Amino acid sequence: MKNILVTGASGFIGSNLTLELESRYPGARVFALDDFRCSSYKNLLGFRGDVLAYDAADRSWLRIFEHQPLDTIFHMASITDTTILDEKKMMFDNVEGFRNILDLARSKKAAVVYASSAATYGSQDTPMKESDAGRPNNxxxxxxxxxxxxxRNYGDVRNVGLRFFNVFGPRETFKGHAASMxxxxxxxxxxxxxxxxxxxxEQRRDFIYVKDVVEGVLQARSAQENTVVNIGTGQATSFNEVIDAINEALGTKVEAEYFDNPYGFYQNFTQADIRHAREAIGFNPRYTTREGILDYVRNYLTKDGSSAPALKA
Ligand SMILES: NC(=O)c1ccc[n+]([C@@H]2O[C@H](COP(=O)([O-])OP(=O)(O)OC[C@H]3O[C@@H](n4cnc5c(N)ncnc54)[C@H](O)[C@@H]3O)[C@@H](O)[C@H]2O)c1
Known part of the structure; x- marks a missing residue:
């Protein structure tokens, strides 16, 4: 990878990825595109590359790459707040942004790794296999x-879609109420x-640590075939177990306060089947949810009160 574009680069996952790319590929030129609609430059402190403050769904920024080679595009930009119900805006921004990315990749013969979501499953039986998706709840x-x-319609463009499950970790602060549970x-x-x-x-979710997600994104770059894979731990952790792990990390013994779920479209149980991810991209998460929580809370959240500090190896 020598010339890389990351979209959604100042967002939670995008910023962890962008900074990791700079550290692993010091000779590469990295372009960070984000219109900063729900993120901050603070997530990119330390980044030495070029920043493009454009809406991906707009076509004006494409001219910047007219004479600039590109071999890889990591497309993370998206409206990510699942409570936004403006259907025209959600569809236009997310889909047209991606169409521009695929057109650009085709013209540059660049490979694309893009963020999809476990939200494509809706309320399916678990563990969720890639072939089960297509009945989303929102x-x-x-x-x-x-x-x-x-x-799939851009079969000539090398592309891999990643269905992230529930991601948590450093640099999610700017997502506000959409940050992880x-x-x-x-x-x-x-x-x-x-x-x-x-x-x-007792609701259960597949919560995955952002360090494993970044690793999965990088592994997907080397996939041999176009595909879509799940990115989760493969395990479902209950909300009560999450609180146990946070208590363990903080050295507290606080008990939960339960309230009625106001959402009609809530996914009560998610769990990724990661067998295809293992085969197709060599994905092998290193952190269980509990281990991820311990690392996150002890090494980031309790250090300076924010989740923004640099992602450690
Ligand atoms: N975090 C999760 O649990 C999770 C789960 C499933 C899928 N995903 C997907 O992973 C990707 C990254 O998510 P995240 O958690 O880092 O969210 P995020 O909201 O922190 O990051 C998204 C970034 O994209 C930017 N953006 C949005 N629309 C844009 C546009 N049209 N043009 C330019 N920039 C735009 C935002 O400003 C933000 O910085 C998204 O595609 C999201 O749908 C995330």
Whole structure:
């Protein structure tokens, strides 16, 4: 990889990826595209490359690459707040942004790794296999499902879609209320409150640490065939177990406060089947959810009160 474009580069996953790319490939030229609609330059402190403050769905930025070679595009830009219900905006921004990326990749003969989501599954049986998707519960999940179809129509472009499950870790602060549940619960406990979760905490999710996600994104660059893979731990962790792990990390013994779930479209149980990810991209997560929480809380959240410090190897 010598000339790399990362979109959504100042966002949570994108910034962890961008900084990791600079550290692993010091000779590469890295372009970071983000319109900063829900992120901050603070996530990119230390970055030495070029920053393009454009909306990916706009076509004006494509001229910047007219005479610039590109071999790899990591497309992470997206509206990520699943509570946004403006269907036109969600569909236009997410899908048209990706269409521009695929057109650019085709003209440059660049490979594309793009973010899809476990939201493409909706309320399916678990563990979720790649072939099970297509009945999302909300327009966000639907936009990701449409991205995957679009990618199939660009069969001449090397592309791999990654269905991230619930990601948590450093640099998610700027997502605000859309940041991970693990982050929100840590904030509540640190503020001296009881962590609030839906009754009775036995919902289970596949929570994956961002360090493993970054590794999966990089591994996907070397896939031999176009495909879509799950990026999760392969294990489902209950909300009560998440609170146990946070208590362990913080040395506290705070009990949960349960309340009614107000969402009609909530995924109560997610768990990735990661066999295809193992075969297709060599994905092998290093952290269990508990281990990820311990690393996150001890090495980032409790150090300076933010989740922004640099991702450590
Ligand atoms: N975090 C998760 O748990 C999770 C789960 C499933 C999928 N994903 C996907 O992973 C990717 C990264 O998510 P994240 O958690 O880092 O979210 P994020 O919101 O922190 O990052 C998205 C970034 O994209 C930027 N952006 C949005 N629309 C844009 C546009 N049209 N043009 C330019 N920039 C734009 C935002 O400013 C933000 O910096 C997204 O595609 C998301 O859908 C994330």
């Amino acid at each position: 327009v966000y999940g639907f936009s990701k499902w449409v991205l995957e179809g679009l990618a 693990i982050y929100q619960l840590c904030l509540q406990i640190r503020a001296g409150k009881r962590p609030r979760i839906f009754k009775y905490g």
